[in-house]
Amino acid sequence: xxxxxxxxxxxxxxxxxxxxxxxxxxxxxxxxxxxxxxxxxxxxxxxxxxxxxxxxxxxxxxxxxxxxxxxxxxxxxxxxxxxxxxxxxxxxxxxxxxxxxxxxxxxxxxxxxxxxxxxxxxxxxxxxxxxxxxxxxxxxxxxxxxxxxxxxxxxxxxxxxxxxxxxxxxxxxxxxxxxxxxxxxxxxxxxxxxxxxxxxxxxxxxxxxxxxxxxxxxxxxxxxxxxxxxxxxxxxxxxxxxxxxxxxxxxxxxxxxxxxxxxxxxxxxxxxxxxxxxxxxxxxxxxxxxxxxxxxxxxxxxxxxxxxxxxxxxxxxxxxxxxxxxxxxxxxxxxxxxxxxxxxxxxxxxxxxxxxxxxxxxxxxxxxxxxx
Amino acid sequence: xxxxxxxxxxxxxxxxxxxxxxxxxxxxxxxxxxxxxxxxxxxxxxxxxxxxxxxxxxxxxxxxxxxxxxxxxxxxxxxxxxxxxxxxxxxxxxxxxxxxxxxxxxxxxxxxxxxxxxxxxxxxxxxxxxxxxxxxxxxxxxxxxxxxxxxxxxxxxxxxxxxxxxxxxxxxxxxxxxxxxxxxxxxxxxxxxxxxxxxxxxxxxxxxxxxxxxxxxxxxxxxxxxxxxxxxxxxxxxxxxxxxxxxxxxxxxxxxxxxxxxxxxxxxxxxxxxxxxxxxxxxxxxxxxxxxxxxxxxxxxxxxxxxxxxxxxxxxxxxxxxxxxxxxxxxxxxxxxxxxxxxxxxxxxxxxxxxxxxxxxxxxxxxxxxxx
Numbered sequence: 001x002x003x004x005x006x007x008x009x010x011x012x013x014x015x016x017x018x019x020x021x022x023x024x025x026x027x028x029x030x031x032x033x034x035x036x037x038x039x040x041x042x043x044x045x046x047x048x049x050x051x052x053x054x055x056x057x058x059x060x061x062x063x064x065x066x067x068x069x070x071x072x073x074x075x076x077x078x079x080x081x082x083x084x085x086x087x088x089x090x091x092x093x094x095x096x097x098x099x100x101x102x103x104x105x106x107x108x109x110x111x112x113x114x115x116x117x118x119x120x121x122x123x124x125x126x127x128x129x130x131x132x133x134x135x136x137x138x139x140x141x142x143x144x145x146x147x148x149x150x151x152x153x154x155x156x157x158x159x160x161x162x163x164x165x166x167x168x169x170x171x172x173x174x175x176x177x178x179x180x181x182x183x184x185x186x187x188x189x190x191x192x193x194x195x196x197x198x199x200x201x202x203x204x205x206x207x208x209x210x211x212x213x214x215x216x217x218x219x220x221x222x223x224x225x226x227x228x229x230x231x232x233x234x235x236x237x238x239x240x241x242x243x244x245x246x247x248x249x250x251x252x253x254x255x256x257x258x259x260x261x262x263x264x265x266x267x268x269x270x271x272x273x274x275x276x277x278x279x280x281x282x283x284x285x286x287x288x289x290x291x292x293x294x295x296x297x298x299x300x301x302x303x304x305x306x307x308x309x310x311x312x313x314x315x316x317x318x319x320x321x322x323x324x325x326x327x328x329x330x331x332x333x334x335x336x337x338x339x340x341x342x343x344x345x346x347x348x349x350x351x352x353x354x355x356x357x358x359x360x361x362x363x364x365x366x367x368x369x370x371x372x
Numbered sequence: 373x374x375x376x377x378x379x380x381x382x383x384x385x386x387x388x389x390x391x392x393x394x395x396x397x398x399x400x401x402x403x404x405x406x407x408x409x410x411x412x413x414x415x416x417x418x419x420x421x422x423x424x425x426x427x428x429x430x431x432x433x434x435x436x437x438x439x440x441x442x443x444x445x446x447x448x449x450x451x452x453x454x455x456x457x458x459x460x461x462x463x464x465x466x467x468x469x470x471x472x473x474x475x476x477x478x479x480x481x482x483x484x485x486x487x488x489x490x491x492x493x494x495x496x497x498x499x500x501x502x503x504x505x506x507x508x509x510x511x512x513x514x515x516x517x518x519x520x521x522x523x524x525x526x527x528x529x530x531x532x533x534x535x536x537x538x539x540x541x542x543x544x545x546x547x548x549x550x551x552x553x554x555x556x557x558x559x560x561x562x563x564x565x566x567x568x569x570x571x572x573x574x575x576x577x578x579x580x581x582x583x584x585x586x587x588x589x590x591x592x593x594x595x596x597x598x599x600x601x602x603x604x605x606x607x608x609x610x611x612x613x614x615x616x617x618x619x620x621x622x623x624x625x626x627x628x629x630x631x632x633x634x635x636x637x638x639x640x641x642x643x644x645x646x647x648x649x650x651x652x653x654x655x656x657x658x659x660x661x662x663x664x665x666x667x668x669x670x671x672x673x674x675x676x677x678x679x680x681x682x683x684x685x686x687x688x689x690x691x692x693x694x695x696x697x698x699x700x701x702x703x704x705x706x707x708x709x710x711x712x713x714x715x716x717x718x719x720x721x722x723x724x725x726x727x728x729x730x731x732x733x734x735x736x737x738x739x740x741x742x743x744x
Contacts, residue, residue: 011391012459018550019383038515072548079607080560082622087384087548128681143410143542147558147677147686151603166679170515176444176459178390186519188452231523235451250454305519306679307538309500314519 014178018087023070025359026218030091031207031321032198035171035183035300036139038146041224041317042154043097043132043352044161052105056371058160059094063365065153066092072145075152083148088141090149094366095135095222095354109370111355112211113326114221120337122347129165129226129350137222143170165350167226169302169317182253182261183301186314187234187345189246190253191301193261194288206296209323215369218358221325225318226304226350234345245341247282255284267291281341292332297322315346325353386550390459395442397731398590402463403579403693404570407543407555407672408511410518413596413689414526415469415504415724416533424477428743430532431466435737437525438464444517447524455520460513462521466738467507467594467726481742483727484583485698486593492709494719501537501598501722509594515542537722539598541674541689554625554633555673558686559606559717561618562625563673565633566660578668581695587741590730593697597690598676598722606717617713619654627656639663653713664704669694687718697725 021029030036046055065075072086101110119125134157138149146168154163173183185191196203209219234242239250247265248255256277257266265288269277278285289296302317322328337343357367393401402408418427437447444458473482491497506529510521518540526535545555557563568575581591606614611622619637620627628649629638637660641649650657661668674689694700709715729739 011389013387014390014459015385016388016550017383018386018548080558082560083556083558085544085548087386087550142544144544144556144558144675147675155607163682163684165681166684168677168679172457172514172516176390176457178388178459184455184516186452186455186516188454235527303516303519305540307540309537310535312535312538 016178019089020071020086021089021091023067023091024361027208027220027359028093028356029359030093030137030139031220031356032203033091034173034180035192035302036089036091037141037172038143038170039137039139039168039302040146040150041167041169042136042150042163043165044134044136044154044157045164046100046133046161047159050160052103052371054160055100055103056368058157059366059368059371061156062092062094062153063360065149065156066366069149069152075149075156077156078152079155080148080151083144085142085145088145090138090140090145092149092153093135093137093356095137095356096367097131097133097135097352097354099133100355106370109213109215111209111213111216111219111221113324113330114353114355115326116353117223117325117330117333117351120333120348122337122343123351124347124349125351126349129167130352132164132352132354134161135222135224135352135354167224167304167317167350169304171302185301185316186229186231186303187242188250190248190261191316192299193248193253194284195298196296202296203298205323206328207298207321207323211324215367216355216358220321220323220356222354222356223318223320223322223325223329224350224352224354225320225348226315227318228313228315228347228349230345230347231314244279245283245344247278247284265290279341281339283336283340283342286336286340287332292335295328295331297328297332321356388550391461392443392458393461393463395439395463396733399580399592399731400465400728401731402465402509402511403592403728404575405463406545406552407564407674408461408463409513409544410515410542411509411511411540411674412518412522413539413541414508414522414535415537416506416508416526416529417536418472418505418533419531422532424475424743426532427472427475428740430529431738431740431743433528434464434466434525435732437521437528438738441521441524447521447528449528450524451527452520452523455516457514457517460517462510462512462517464521464525465507465509465728467509467728468739469503469505469507469724469726471505472727478742481585481587483581483585483588483591483593485696485702486725486727487698488725489595489697489702489705489723492705492720494709494715495723496719496721497723498721501539502724504536504724504726506533507594507596507724507726539596539676539689539722541676543674557673557688558601558603558675559614560622562620562633563688564671565620565625566656567670568668574668575670577695578700579670579693579695583696587739588727588730592693592695592728594726594728595690595692595694595697595701596722596724596726597692597720598687599690600685600687600719600721602717602719603686616651617655617716619650619656637662651713653711655708655712655714658708658712659704664707667700667703669700669704693728
């Protein structure tokens with residue numbers, strides 16, 4: 001009677017870290033953390049009556065929510081308190097879109113480079129996935145916890161702002177043994193290898209703002225791009241065609257010139273026929289900091305699927321953190337738009353930019369240096 | 373510098389079971405197993421050329437896919453082999469809709485009671501979520517693995533059948549310490565307490581077919597109902613109003629007449645004012661087997677959220693397994709439709725029924741007793 005009372009054929013115990021993430025700090029804590037298993041992004045638009053003072057009230061409400069929800073406790077006024085669960089590493093990141101800084105009292109306080117991105121030639125942007133005045137990015141190990149937290153945060157925002165888009169994504173940053181790995185997008189590629197490592201000077205200079213705005217010290221900016229991926233046409237390629245488009249091996253994520261994931265790219269190496277091993281238009285070449293005047297970003301991905309009855313759309317919610325969008329991200333984006341081999345199988349259908357205020361410490365509230 | 377290099381405020385290790393689930397057995401193995409963390413259901417419609425023999429070819433293909441994918445190996449011809457991951461408890465359950473049994477050669481082999489459900493007075497069925505000739509139900513601990521398996525299985529079905537609907541859901545059957553619990557729906561209710569326990573005679577007589585069809589011995593039937601839940605109006609209730617509608621406590625799932633989750637309901641108990649503690653129209657009363665001539669079902673749920681730009685729909689993908697839909701499920705459904713207090717906050721928008729063939733053993737293939 002296999003498969004009945006004890007259907008586990010092979011079963012081992014693995015130790016997993018069960019944790020809550022401290023909501024306090026100089027930075028909002030999820031920025032430097034690994035991609036969550038589950039996440040939801042909600043962009044909201046400010047209601048017409050929401051001025052600087054009202055936005056401050058919302059930030060005080062959200063701060064109290066975030067402190068409670070991060071610890072797995074119900075938020076104040078929670079209507080479904082039993083859905084709050086500790087130990088699921090729940091984080092909430094809040095962002096401000098460019099229009100926030102046109103509110104009276106906030107002139108001159110917009111971080112440099114925080115403007116809607118120009119439309120790229122390959123973009124097919126849909127308003128349903130673009131723009132927004134406020135961002136909530138909630139991540140956790142458990143999707144029920146994410147849904148619960150978002151519901152609470154959006155409910156508390158109702159007097160001030162209403163949702164304009166929502167995106168749900170997932171990521172698997174663990175191997176078969178549950179140890180951390182970089183993770184793969186739905187093309188099967190290891191995705192995110194080139195990132196600077198959190199805690200290094202390189203990471204700090206890439207991510208945290210240095211534009212001199214006092215309130216924004218410890219802040220960063222986030223670009224959200226919804227990238228539709230055509231799995232059907234991608235699947236028609238041979239593996240070597242797929243690897244040539246990326247410039248990395250599908251099996252390990254190693255560059256085509258190397259043998260393990262984190263080997264440096266050899267951008268000059270040629271094969272026996274004299275062809276560059278990492279092609280001129282390979283994604284890994286064009287996005288590498290050495291070919292971008294040393295400019296780096298800190299990028300993360302969340303896979304998504306979107307079903308409408310019988311049709312399925314698959315893709316990547318691409319998240320890029322950087323000190324300065326105009327100085328770091330935009331030149332890279334323009335370069336990839338012009339030449340990236342992957343453009344044949346990917347289409348960006350949503351785009352938004354947000355300032356990510358610094359973190360808060362106990363007895364402080366989110367963005368109080370801007371709004372108090 | 374809290375929240376920067378080591379953002380974990382409280383962090384403990386929990387032992388989790390990492391496992392693959394044996395695909396073989398007298399029954400398809402996911403039926404009796406706990407709800408998976410992540411699942412996708414795909415209903416497909418047979419193409420006009422798909423006859424009994426062709427359906428057998430598809431079942432042989434799917435059997436090979438299922439054996440590989442269950443072990444975390446790429447399926448034959450896998451275009452994204454690196455997305456196959458062992459240890460994620462991946463299962464695939466296959467079902468046949470009523471129309472399959474109108475194929476030449478299959479007359480008289482339809483399990484008794486396997487007919488589309490009549491439309492209930494509260495139903496607002498949408499074709500986009502209803503019906504279907506074949507069902508794939510893939511579950512796993514990891515959503516990337518689910519998406520990968522579904523992609524492979526649907527691709528292999530392309531010569532025979534095409535998807536007509538897809539539903540994605542999630543469930544958290546673990547508490548803060550990662551130990552198994554019943555789990556909660558998005559109303560916050562503990563959901564599934566009244567189920568017969570797998571491995572008991574009660575479970576076996578509830579679930580496995582006894583209708584005498586030789587090929588269907590070890591099979592069962594599955595009802596899939598997509599139930600939209602109005603969280604906004606639900607949240608307007610007080611907790612005691614919510615508990616009265618359900619007949620159970622929100623905190624523990626215990627009946628209002630008891631103190632722990634699995635306490636038996638006392639359906640006669642009255643309060644000081646002489647009112648029934650578990651109300652006449654409470655969901656727990658109306659769905660209890662003792663008020664349904666002893667008829668039971670084995671029910672599971674998957675929470676879902678469906679986003680369309682700014683709007684979110686939330687609900688439950690309700691799954692009911694039983695030996696006989698007409699004899700067990702339909703009387704219960706009619707009873708709940710007539711009187712269930714929860715009808716005010718729930719609307720069924722999709723409905724489908726499937727025969728779930730018995731399992732297969734090594735060197736057998738799925739439903740071969742029907743199709744070979």
